[in-house]
Structure formats: structure tokens, C-alpha cells
Amino acid sequence: MTPATMTCIEIARPGGPEVLTPATRPVPRPGRGEVLIKVAAAGINRPDLLQRQGVYPPPPDASDLPGLEVAGTVVALGEGVAAPTLGAEICALVAGGGYAEYVAVDARLCLPLPRGYDFVRAAALPETLFTVWHNVVERGRLAAGESLLVHGGAGGIGTTAIQLAVARGARVFATAGGPDKAKVCAGLGAHAIDYRAEDFVAVIKEATGGRGVDVILDMVGGPYVARNIKALAVEGRLVSIAFLQGSAVELNLMPVMLKRLTLTGSTLRPQATDRKAAMAAALAAEVWPLIDQGRIAPLVHATFPLVEAEAAHRLMEANTHVGKIVLTV
Template sequence: MTRTMRAVVAPVAGGPEVLEIVQRPVPSPGPGEILIRVAGAGVNRPDVMQRTGALPQPTDAPDIFGLEVAGEIVETGPDVDGSLIGTQVMALLKGGGYAEYAIAKAAHALPIPDRLSLFEAAALPEGLFTIWHNLFDRGRLTPGERVLIQGGASGIGTLALQLALANDAEVIVTAGGTEKCARLEAMGVHAIDYRSADLPAEVMRLTRGRGVDVVLDILGGKTVNNHLACMAPGGRHIGLSFMTGVIAPIDLSLLMRKGLWLSSSTLRPKSDAEKAAIGEEVKSRLLPLLGPHKVRPVLSEVMPLSAVISAHRLLESSRNIGKIVLDCSENSP
């Protein structure tokens, strides 16, 4: 194993052009940790927010970007089973994924479902942890219920809609443009073009006037009231991010009349123990649903580490359908 590695950092906040590939020492795993030779790293919205300065980097996280990877365990910490060396895993990280080697907590690593590629696996951890915690735990989605997923063409959206369908829910998604909507409807959901449709009216039409039981929201801001208007009594509104604003004017009378529940959560600030507990639920509840002819990640692009600036530009353009993954292997350009 080499002593140095390529890694992606941003010396200053700004646009994609501030991202730089630098040489860094290969880190060593501490107690409870594993060192992964990274094959692929997922590109996520929180990476963009960290780059722009909108989402401060946690003080205990490395300055290297990347919150999820897949690859091979090449070293273990002093209290981690050494027989894991050589095992292929996917893992949720505090940071450090855009690199040839990355440190993960052993308790935040997951086995790779049968016959999924390492690039497919790299697209999964952030989504699996987020979706279990928000859609199934906090959102309490159950078979037969209806869910509205904003941003259905995103990496999180394409994974969430498949997992909801696998749980026998009726799924409605939003996307921008007829091409994206057609792709998503081919996956078995109702797709609404947010650019042209009246969202509450269309949702109420599709649900025969009842509304949806759960909303998975990435927009926030003034769109929240539109969501409340198309929710069923007792519905649960879960905020994942706030792309249109962090301040949401709320019609409290709608909240009261329908008995609605609003919540929001994010993974990165959670304790290691909380993430480990979510990981155990993911292993038992979601991983059995993944694999050939089942739920599998939708890959928009696999791009070399050297193209990280282009990867961020693609994500910010919202032209992607599915997840963008960086090829971080040592032989990648």
C-alpha cells in the first residue's frame, strides 16, 4: 500500500472550480475504524453545500469531501476483527470519501448486496441510512399508504421510490420535464412535472381526494404549504433539505384540521452510536430488498476522480437521473 493518496479538498468556499485534487498521507484506522481502499464515492447534495459554505464542515470530520464509499478493507483498527481485511464493503462516512483511501467506522459499514458492482454500492450508503431513518422510521410508511417524493429523479429519489414500492406503498414523485417523468413512470410510479402542474390538485386527483400519508421533501421554503394541502389526515411531512429556503410560512389551520406531523432530520451531526443503530436497521430491513431483479441504485454517471469539478456541475444542473459516482481507484485518471 502506498504512503500517499489523491484526495479532493476545497481551500475556499465557492463554485465547483474551487475543488482541488491534492496529495495526502494515507490515514491509519483508530479504535473501531477500518481503512477502505476506495473504488467509488457517491456525490451528494451535502457535498455541494459544504463546498459553497452553506453547510459547515463538522469539527471532527476531515476536510476531504465525500460521505459514502465502496471498496475493500485493507487495514483494521486495534479493536476491529482483522479477518475483515480483504472484505468488500460500502460505508457511510463523516467525510473523506473523495480519495483513494478512506476511514470509516466499522459499525457504519454494510455488506454489499449480491451481484451489485462496487460503483452501484458506492451510490447506496447515504441513501439507505437517510431513507430508513426518515421514510420508514420517522415517516412510518406502511404497506398500502401513499407517499409523495419530491425530486424523484435524484439519487435519493430513485432509491426511495423503489424501496417504497417494495414496501407495497403507492408512490407519487415530482420531476422536472417530460423525459424525467417518463423514465420514472416506467419504474412504476406516478410522476408529476413540477414545472407545469398544480401539485396539490394533481396529487388530490391521483389519490381520489384523500391525499398522501407521507411527504419526503427536499425543497422546504414556500413549497411546504403546497405539501400540507395535498396530505391526508394524520399525514407525516419529513424535510430532508431546503433547496428553496430554510424559512417556511406554515398554514397552522391546515396542520390543526388534518392533525399533520412535521419533522426533519439529517445524518451528519448524529452520534456514532445513532448511526450504528440506523445501520443495523438498514442491514435487517432494507438490504434484503436489494440485488438483481429487486431494488438497485440508478447510476447517472460514473466519472473519474479527476472530473470531480464536472461531477459537481452536473449535480447542480439537476440534469442527472440517479446518482453520480466518482471512480476513485488508484488506476483511475
Template sequence: MRAITVPKPGGPDALVWADVPDPEPGPGEVLVEVRASAVNRADLLQRQGLYPPPAGAPAYPGLECSGVVGAVGPGVTGWEVGQEVCALLSGGGYAERVAVPAGQLLPVPAGVDVVDAAALPEVACTVWSNVVRLAGLRAGETLLVHGGGSGIGTFAIQLGAALGATVLTTARAGKHDRLRELGAAYAIDYREQDFVAEVRRRTDGRGADVILDIMGASYLDRNVTALATGGRLVVIGMQGGRKAELDLGALLTKRATVAATALRSRPPEEKAEIVRGVWDEVWPLIEAGKIRPVVDHRLPMAEAATAHRMVEGDHVGKVLLTTR
């Protein structure tokens, strides 16, 4: 088969479309004939040599894919050759085929094109596991989503709105109309506005009940300030740095919680549990039309370098790489 390889870490041009050995599904695995994969920030870091795949994962980038079942390994039940699926991966999505643990497989939701389904697994699992399972977002609460124009952000806005929360988001001004269409009650221009002041203004001074943050260190102090009493801050990215000082006094006063999580490094059984929750709780919302994949561009897999430049630049939603 062919796959995107990284012979030497570097910029987007380090990505090479090359011939590689075919994968074989082992016990408990399913072979997926890939129709599309999606570009995630983790792929950019892996390309630069900063985020190697976990032990045992394929060396190629790609944390999610969609396609059809090509073969079923020993001990697998419930999946059939030819069935349209999408999958959460530890790596290997930038390829024509990938072997996936059966517990990380999802059916393509009714009403969603098989190519566009590649935009769903990573964001759905990340957002649901953090915003719903960990932070416990409830109807009537306020959710603040940083980076609203990203793949994570566009999904979190939709899921929060579908669950009955009031969603606030930060993004460049040019993206605000799109984000309001997805369900954001108010969009904050992080370049021109103080998001803490805007959150207080939009919540009558109470603050946000849940904050989903991709920035990390540079936003930590302001995020704690923006939390409501009993609020929950979940950090899932470090685009703004790794280390910052945390005011425990402010946290204690608000009886607030700060958590930080990663998805890729979790063991297969934990990923399978998350995938099952997404299948049970999120897939019905997609099939009901309350959440949809948000796709900025679709490019041939061989043009992965161009796709990485798009993700490093200005986009809304996901950039997909297709094998056909």
C-alpha cells in the first residue's frame, strides 16, 4: 500500500507519499480500507519529531480515519467486510489501509458521507470524554470553548449547544459568523477583547461552568479567573506553553477543578470505553442533525504537505485527506 511517511522530521515537505508494507489485522483487530483521514495538531507535532506515536502504533501520522472494513481479525465479532466505518487511531491514518482495535471502531453515522466521517472520531472522543464525562457539563450551564474555529472547537460548540448549554467561544473575528451558525451564543475576538471580561459580562458576573482549553500555560490564570464557583477547567492542549503558576487560593475560593488529559496515550481498553460512550451518546445527536462534521477542505492524501500548511494557517473545522 501507500502511506505518508516522515523519513526525517521537519516542515510540511518532510511528508512523503511512499510504498510501505501492507498491515495485517491481528487478534481483536479490523483492517480498514481507508477512504479519508483528518489532519490534527498532533500530526504536525509528530512531523516535527516532537510527538512520537505510542509503542506498537503505526509510524505514519493520522489519529482517525473512515473507510470500509476490508478484513476481520481473529476473535472479532459484530463487524463485516464492506461495512462503512470510522475509527479512532493511535496512528497510521495517513495510509490506504490501517489495522484498528475493534473497540476503537464506529459505524459511519446515518446521513453522513463516508469521507466526511473521517472528521468525527478524534474530535468526538476528545470533546465527549472531557466536556461530558470528566467535566459533567449539564443543560443550563455555560461552556467556554477556546479555539472555536478548530476541529475540536467546532465540535465542542455543537455538542454543548445540543446538550442545552450556553456556549461562548474565542476565535478570530472572521470566524464568528460561522461559529454562531454552529450554536455559539457569543463569540469573543481574543485579539481585541478580554475573554475574562466578556465571559463575566455574558454570564451576569457568574463565570463559565466548564472551560475547554487548548492553550495551556498562557491562559491558565485567566481561565481560573473566568470560572464560576464550582467550575471545571479541562486543559487538552499546550499551544500557549507547558508551565504556569497556579493560584491555589483562587481555586479553593471557587471550589473549582483543573484537569488535564490526553487521548492518544490511553490504553486500548480506555479508548474502547470512550468510543462506546460516544457511540451511545453522541452518534444519536449526529444522526438527528444536531451535530455535523465541519470540513474546511478535502485534499488527496498525497498532498498532505499542503493540508498541514492549511492547518498551520487559517481554517474552520477539519482538513481531510482522501485516498480517492
């Protein structure tokens, strides 16, 4: 039996962390092909901050509540659902609504808890793994023996990208702010570059004998775009997933032509559910075994109770964390 109402976190109006407000809403009902999850933990991601600020609205068919990944227990099944079963402990990618005691999600976007994982660690997996898989492997086409540069290497996306690329046989470089964060990246197997003290273009040029890297995963944008192009090898791929320093840039496209580069990027949330379901199937086949083997593991920096989402957002905005921040429900 599920209750009629639940506690959730609403965005009262666009603004700072203080606009995150505990509220009471009806418990959602799972539609055809969906399951209802009793949420035990929910990951926090930078798109949540953008939604709170009013610059990243949810898709028309998604919940207006923030939260893109959860872990918990399946407590109800919609019509036509055979798996996961009632009582299954899972983590899932959601298009919104994660900051709540219950959330409904397409059953195909649910993945089992990895071996030995609790709900907090599992909630730190979906958004980052879907994002990294789609952008580094599918769009960036990173192959074993190639090289990858990850910007923001100490964040949730960055630490995941480093581990996945290393596990798949790539050479990895990562930028991070300060020696402590650089040490974390190095511990995960990357050639760490402290961007506050080093020029990543020069470091990569020297480390690769002038060749450059094959793929760059960039969430900085702005002036980094031109520098990324300099750091790419012939036939290199630049994949943009965020623009912390702005999306409007002026570029000399001649190096793109001369080196036959590919400039691409994506946002995950608006993509069709069928497309995300295909990513989930690929993760189950290719990445979950690596997690079970301990070759990929989330770094959880801090947890906060659901009603303290404001404090969790303030921590993320301070940019002092390493890895993921998770809400407990």
C-alpha cells in the first residue's frame, strides 16, 4: 500500500538555493510501461541547479520537480510491466521528479543495484553513467588505445568518465582545480592537470609528442573551445555537454578543416525515452559488469536529507566537492 501524498521539493520560483521548498503532493501513479519507485536516495546534478535558476526547463511531459536520478524499491507496476518486479531494488534515470518520496519512471530506465551497493551509492550512478556513455562512447567514439581529455575531472561526470575510459583501455588526461582535486584524478588513473597552475594545451602537446588527444569531454565552453581544438589530434572529436563559461564563442574553423575534427555535443534529458532505453541496455551489458568488478565506482562526497536540498545545492555551487552529492529520503 502506498500513501496518497508524499513529501517533495518544489522550485518556488527561479532563483538561488533558497527557492527549494518542501511541499506535499499526491503520489504519482505509474502509467503503462512504468513502475512506481519508493525513493531512498536521489543524486544531485548541475542540471538541477540550472532548472532551479529558470534556465533549463523540464520537457513538457516530465515532472516539474527537480531530480534526474534515484535509487529505491519498486512498489507498484503499470500496465504491461514484467520487469523489474515488485520489491526490486533498483536505480533509475528520470526526466524529473527525483526530489520526492515517490517517482514514476519508464521500466526500461531501471537498472539493478550493483553487487554490494546501498541506495546512496546506487543513486550516484544513473545520470553520470548515461551522460558519459552517450557522449564519450557513442558520440565521441572513444576506442581502446585512444586518448581522452576530461575537463572537470573531479566532479561527478569527470570521475565517472575517467574510470570508464581507463576501464575500456584508453589513456586519460583530466583537468582539475588545485592539487587536491588533481590528486583525486590521478588516483583514478588519469594524467592530472591542475588548470590553475598549468596550461592543459601545453601539457597535452608535450605528453603526446605533439599529436594531441583523440576525444575531449568539455563542460566548460567559452574560451576552452578554441583551446580544445588546439589540443585535439587529427580526426579528433570534441564533445560538449555544458557551458560553465558560456556557449557563445568565436572560432577560427580552419584548424577544424585541416585536422578533420568533429564538434558535437548533447543534452540527455530531452532525448526520447526509446533512445534512453537503448542506453540503459548498453550500460547493463557493458558497464554494470565493470561496476560489479569494482573497476568503476562513484565517489560520494556528501549526503543531505531531502528537506535539506537547499544546503546540498549550496555545496554544489561552492564547487569544493569531489564526486557526487546525494539526497537521502
